[in-house]
Amino acid sequence: MRPEMTSSSPTDRRLNALVRHLATASPVMESQTTVTFSPTAGSPGNSVFSHVVQAPEDPILGVTVAYNKDPSPLKLNLGVGAYRTEEGKPLVLNVVRKAEQMLVNDRSRVKEYLPIVGLAEFNKLSAKLIFGADSPAIRENRVTTVQCLSGTGSLRVGGEFLARHYHQRTIYIPQPTWGNHPKIFTLSGLSVKTYRYYDPATRGLNFQGLMEDLGSAPSGAIVLLHACAHNPTGVDPTLQQWEQIRQLMRSKALLPFFDSAYQGFASGNLDTDAQSIRMFVADGGECFVAQSYAKNMGLYGERVGALSVVCRTADVASRVESQLKLVTRPMFSNPPIHGASIVATILKDRNMYNEWTIELKAMADRIISMRKELFDALRARGTPGDWSHIIKQIGMFTFTGLNKEQVAFMTREYHIYMTSDGRISMAGLSSKTVPHLADAIHAAVTRMS
């Protein structure tokens, strides 16, 4: 190889040197004709991606990575929101096992491509589950539902659709919110703003701030709402507050985009946990809903979810559906069949559905009892501060109010793994481990302020 020696730019000189170095190592390249280097050309000796820097660990999933590396027998993983039994083990619901076994034993089942919108039965049943079997929106065919990859995938597909078809390309997300929300919407092509939500002073809802911020949002803006069991704070509006939020949003034509990842997990009752959404649908207006079955059916890794768009008319709903397909086809063509089949099997069978609601309530109840135990344990230790938010907050997470330094202390000294914002997953606690956590919190609060 005889690279151009006449060009004198530093880049070319560096690349020429590199080629000479590699040419001696690889005889094949010696026989090539002259190669001219341009700034965008990949040098034959160099990967075109050699400039790529390593990305930081995902803050949430990175917690589990760190936990796995720790050899201490006392370690506790309160990071990712995945349910654990009293024995600290992941759980596959009995009814899910049953459904899976039915699917495996059915020799007539095939694994062909689903339609682009996913499993039709699954979509219908999911809409019924979140909107209610008697929902007028469903009866009037005003709802389009497409199967997506769990909550993440549903949010992303909805975001991409909005960026293409909606006139207002700003979405307001609560402060704080699930860490992945801003990334999802930014990559969808939306611009992300925040509205006040959590009040550190009360460890509750900053309702006034929320109403002010939504009140000053431009007409038509999209607003992300956590349907129940807000992640990471566990702080939910009351029904009266939801009603006021609804009125304000409708008066300003703000578009609601609900993230429903914990239906049934918050209160233990599926209908109760869908109240906020149903309130908005009842007024005849439009909204987006992202549903996930990761937690409430324990189907985490199967990536089962659905995006529903409630429209004013059936005709609009069908056109919207056709455009949603254009978003998903170049993303994954059609969604994965296994998890959706399990969900459909369960939801359409009265007995299996009832079994599911019982197992779901058991999970929710165990979490509620963990809240009580932790609260009692801190009171018993006389840990300074008001810890009532532990039992007031709802769902899988508690926003402890601990700061970054206290969290780091707890990880270092007590092998407690949690996200640095002070969020703990109650699902990761058991009666056995509550005392250890209480000790850690007590030490962190008394030794570090």
Added chain:
Amino acid sequence: MAIRRAMSGRIMGRTAVVGARSMSSWWRNVEPAPKDPILGVTEAFLADPHPDKVNVGVGAYRDDNGKPVVLECVREAERRIAGNLNMEYLPMGGSVKMVEETLKLAYGENSELIKDKRIAAVQALSGTGACRLFADFQKRFRPDSQIYIPVPTWANHHNIWRDAQVPQKTYHYYRPESRGLDFAAMMDDIKNAPNGSVFLLHACAHNPTGVDPSEEQWREISQQIKAKGHFAFFDMAYQGFASGDPERDAKSIRIFLEDGHYIGIAQSYAKNMGLYGQRVGCLSVLCGDEKEAVAVKSQLQQLARPMYSNPPVHGALIVSTILSDPDLKKLWLKEVKVMADRIIGMRTALRESLENLGSPLSWKHITNQIGMFCYSGLTPEQVDRLTNEFHIYLTRNGRISMAGVTTGNVEYLANAIHKVTKSA
């Protein structure tokens, strides 16, 4: 982007009217999207009540009874994994075991590149997802690059790179006159593209034409791409399906690796393991060294996290169960060969039927082409006649999915094709 701007311009004027009191939908200006040209064919087929209807549209394998097939190795793997310990989230990069086995298929069982950990690889949502992840990665890290796509190609390739906002160019590939490869024009396009362009190549069994370069032609293509410093991205959706031998079907990739290219590969198990609806695949990018591979993998994960967080576990478990068990793997290889052989047999049968009917046209290309598809050369009008008069469903580009041809329908199909082409 232009479409978005135009639409927002049109709708902005209406914002004053759209308010809470307005009873009209925010979406009333949403146009109905055109049906997907490929998947729309099956929808139309299913809606047709005619008893003799034939579906040679979508590329999903059928046995000689026209029935979809679940491989025995897959059934056995599913039996083993049912009652699995848990359904926890996979890591963002997917199942490590599945990815390891998948890389061996593409790069070689004893590949030094795998041993040296130079390959950044993540589980992806079948071939579509792997291509899309690469396109997003290309946009983020080579923002000035564009993708060269063969003409014709799988229609969704265009959608994928468009949605990733990577500008597209095309290169010559199919030569209608010969129903074969337009090698000279293809080489010219590679030569004339600016140095350092990104080229999309079908590793084997080109979709939709079934026309593949010969081994000698692949060697020349590799040399020319290397001379220009281009980046080769392989879409390999049919490994095993083309010749019946996965090693043979990976030849193009192995040639490029021998020649020292840094490549990317999208692999899919939809067809060769019949796992269509499970959405199992893999995206890999060959890097300079282990450090770079770690960096690239971490960035691929950053793109996956806001799209689906982590990939589905079930299909990946099936794949890793089969490929890591020598007996199951042997069974799989046997079953893949059966599928490929049946298709090759149907190619011969269709060509012979047409020749026996006395067709004035040449049908050599049916047996020259390889893989699941035959680019018949039928015009859109002839295709419409096949559908409307004979209830035969295929895409309007004349692509026939040979997997849908059986001993039961090959004569009917040949007759129909003869009828619509004999006066051509």
